[in-house]
Amino acid sequence: MAPKGPSTGSNAVIPATCSRPQEALDIDGVRPNLNQAARTNVVEQLQRMAGVGGVRMGFTLNSPEFALLNGDARVKALRHQVGLP
Secondary structure, three states, X not given: OOOOOOOHXXXXXXXXXXXXXXXXXXXXXXXXXXXXXXXXXHHHHHHHOHHHOHHHXXXXXXXXXXHHHOOOHHHHHHHXXXXXX
C-alpha cells in the first residue's frame, strides 16, 4: 500500500505545469489597487518571461489581467525589448 500524502516527485511537477504568465498573476493576484512592491514583483516576473517572443508577450500584455500595468515605464521598455510597438 502506498503512503498517503504528496510525494516529493509530485511537488516537482507543479511548477513545470504552471505557465509563466500565470506565475506573474499568482504573485499577488489581479487587483486594481496593487501597491508599488506588488507591481514591481509582477513586472519582474514578466521580464523573466521575455524570451517567449514578441507574439506571446504581446498577447500576455494585452490581456485584461495586465491592463493595470499599461502606464508603467518598465512595461513600455519590456515591450520595446521584445520588438513590440
